[in-house]
Amino acid sequence: MSPLRIALLGFGTVGTSVVHRLTRTDAVRDLVLTGIFDRRADVKRLAHPALRGVAWTTRIEDVLVSDADVVVEAAGGLDPASGWIRDALLAGKSVVTANKQVIARDGEHLLRLAARQGRQLRFEAAIGGAMPIVRAVADGLAGDRLTRIVAILNGTTNAVLSRMDATRCSMDAAIRDAQSRGYAEQDPRLDLDGDDARAKLAILCGLAFGLRVTPTDIAARSAASVSLADVEGARRQGATIRQLAYASHDADTSTLTAWVSPVAVPRHSLFGRTTGPQNAALITGAHAGDIGVSGAGAGGDATAVAVISDLLAVARDRAAVVPPLALTTPKCIRGFGGIADFRVQISDCGFQISDSLFAEAV
Amino acid sequence: MSPLRIALLGFGTVGTSVVHRLTRTDAVRDLVLTGIFDRRADVKRLAHPALRGVAWTTRIEDVLVSDADVVVEAAGGLDPASGWIRDALLAGKSVVTANKQVIARDGEHLLRLAARQGRQLRFEAAIGGAMPIVRAVADGLAGDRLTRIVAILNGTTNAVLSRMDATRCSMDAAIRDAQSRGYAEQDPRLDLDGDDARAKLAILCGLAFGLRVTPTDIAARSAASVSLADVEGARRQGATIRQLAYASHDADTSTLTAWVSPVAVPRHSLFGRTTGPQNAALITGAHAGDIGVSGAGAGGDATAVAVISDLLAVARDRAAVVPPLALTTPKCIRGFGGIADFRVQISDCGFQISDSLFAEAV
Numbered sequence: 001m002s003p004l005r006i007a008l009l010g011f012g013t014v015g016t017s018v019v020h021r022l023t024r025t026d027a028v029r030d031l032v033l034t035g036i037f038d039r040r041a042d043v044k045r046l047a048h049p050a051l052r053g054v055a056w057t058t059r060i061e062d063v064l065v066s067d068a069d070v071v072v073e074a075a076g077g078l079d080p081a082s083g084w085i086r087d088a089l090l091a092g093k094s095v096v097t098a099n100k101q102v103i104a105r106d107g108e109h110l111l112r113l114a115a116r117q118g119r120q121l122r123f124e125a126a127i128g129g130a131m132p133i134v135r136a137v138a139d140g141l142a143g144d145r146l147t148r149i150v151a152i153l154n155g156t157t158n159a160v161l162s163r164m165d166a167t168r169c170s171m172d173a174a175i176r177d178a179q180s181r182g183y184a185e186q187d188p189r190l191d192l193d194g195d196d197a198r199a200k201l202a203i204l205c206g207l208a209f210g211l212r213v214t215p216t217d218i219a220a221r222s223a224a225s226v227s228l229a230d231v232e233g234a235r236r237q238g239a240t241i242r243q244l245a246y247a248s249h250d251a252d253t254s255t256l257t258a259w260v261s262p263v264a265v266p267r268h269s270l271f272g273r274t275t276g277p278q279n280a281a282l283i284t285g286a287h288a289g290d291i292g293v294s295g296a297g298a299g300g301d302a303t304a305v306a307v308i309s310d311l312l313a314v315a316r317d318r319a320a321v322v323p324p325l326a327l328t329t330p331k332c333i334r335g336f337g338g339i340a341d342f343r344v345q346i347s348d349c350g351f352q353i354s355d356s357l358f359a360e361a362v
Numbered sequence: 363m364s365p366l367r368i369a370l371l372g373f374g375t376v377g378t379s380v381v382h383r384l385t386r387t388d389a390v391r392d393l394v395l396t397g398i399f400d401r402r403a404d405v406k407r408l409a410h411p412a413l414r415g416v417a418w419t420t421r422i423e424d425v426l427v428s429d430a431d432v433v434v435e436a437a438g439g440l441d442p443a444s445g446w447i448r449d450a451l452l453a454g455k456s457v458v459t460a461n462k463q464v465i466a467r468d469g470e471h472l473l474r475l476a477a478r479q480g481r482q483l484r485f486e487a488a489i490g491g492a493m494p495i496v497r498a499v500a501d502g503l504a505g506d507r508l509t510r511i512v513a514i515l516n517g518t519t520n521a522v523l524s525r526m527d528a529t530r531c532s533m534d535a536a537i538r539d540a541q542s543r544g545y546a547e548q549d550p551r552l553d554l555d556g557d558d559a560r561a562k563l564a565i566l567c568g569l570a571f572g573l574r575v576t577p578t579d580i581a582a583r584s585a586a587s588v589s590l591a592d593v594e595g596a597r598r599q600g601a602t603i604r605q606l607a608y609a610s611h612d613a614d615t616s617t618l619t620a621w622v623s624p625v626a627v628p629r630h631s632l633f634g635r636t637t638g639p640q641n642a643a644l645i646t647g648a649h650a651g652d653i654g655v656s657g658a659g660a661g662g663d664a665t666a667v668a669v670i671s672d673l674l675a676v677a678r679d680r681a682a683v684v685p686p687l688a689l690t691t692p693k694c695i696r697g698f699g700g701i702a703d704f705r706v707q708i709s710d711c712g713f714q715i716s717d718s719l720f721a722e723a724v
Contacts, residue, residue, distance in 0.1 A: 132502025140494025308505025
């Protein structure tokens, strides 16, 4: 079998980690980096003389007409990234992406296009970093009827909130710390406000429940207003505050309950023990009960593991079928209902929101 | 696409749960149960009048010449089950099995045969019940270089040890409780002694490290001698006792360290929080760090989720490639070395074995 030829779109944090895994001494076998597209390719090429054999370009067209078998989209953002993925599929290439925004908005359409083209669109890296939650939900637990997902999906916010708890510092100080470690963007608002987690949760609703959900349909309460006093109040109750993403599906009434919010969780629970940029998820099925997954949710190296795993899946079976999502629109989407804020009751075995509207769901 | 035609070998605990999922009102679409082979098919057929449309047989030959696309092997035991799997592959059928003993001994050979036949051999149900650890290790984390697996792999032993801790009862009483709940066999020795966990760990060494390991190569210390006094001693240290399966791989020296033993773990750690028949695993990679998975590790319904997930993978892509294992034999396999027993030091963030031989490994 000839090696898989790979073109990379975007030489940023994730792209750099992917390049390292493909080119350094312990490079993954059967995967060959053949091209890099980046807006600043001219500058970056000079800074990376070791990547001489790679075709650098600032023109996406060069990638589309190249002999690459797979395009790794690590540019991020909705547009033009979504169009690039579409064009790569139309050009007969498989695509591996880390782009949750694109998959949340256009995944249904792009997966259908990929199936029509006989190519693969894989996106393990879009959710949970190295934590293999896309495969767990779409493949490993496909044999269950999933009813609920509760998860920490944003590594930046988790690093900030767990830092406040561990060092009793202010949120501003915790954000600066996360920035200095490379976990947080200059503007961490999309993370704290829940936009990032909403996009990931919307994708999971499609994979787990077969529901078509727009991220903005998901209720969100920002974690930006969590104060040190809140964190210390939770601590006195044996709890700590985490940004949780919650989705449960009642198939009989076609009702989705979905929200992202800071929530007080028991310190020793799966979520309370998730610190720094880690992610964690509790996936509940009608037949298997709760399945937990956790792992590094942010950072280039962790995300690159998911990208490389997807590339190896393509290399192993170039004709593999990635099933398009057969989605329906839920009749009803509920948000928080009567819940006033994140100061919720906690229980020893998980978390529990005091509002009766949600009592049955948690 | 025509539905996938399924023949079941063995109508025991797992087989019954699989049949329920395939035939009850909320049956999984595109999967059709067409045949059941069981030594006592004549008796069981009469007890299940609802399964009239299914071809019951006591002769394996009837299954091999039938029009089934996939054979689900849920008979258990090494022989003749292994021969049945081989014969089904030779007859052009894909195979889904829950049989860790067969995969541990013959998996390498059978996977090669399946690849040669252009058919699939899938075995998610062989390890961890519904916890999708086979996919996590072989697929989702394929993009990392895995270095260590620490896991609770035997639901029966975990139910017994956690019951002793929770109710301060004797091991005999805990075994009787597990038997009454259907978690433990009449003779739970294979579970407590570690034979079951060794078979599962041997399979994981193949998937994670590419190593050919015979279960009996793995050192084991029985949990059968754990006393209530041991459990209470651990409790006084903030710990509890669990049967852990441990494997770490030093690729530079081709050295595998592998053992199964009762170990004192912190009460609030991933393993300490794993109670009843749950399983859990911590998978460590050079690039992604620790990935945790947990879930129902025993019971027919949980195992059936894994079987159905494998069947759906076959149904989705009947030409899918399940890669044969490219295994090498480790130069050196280490067991416990100087560790005297399971009374080990514990640390807050995980577990730690006091012996210096293993200090670097944990």
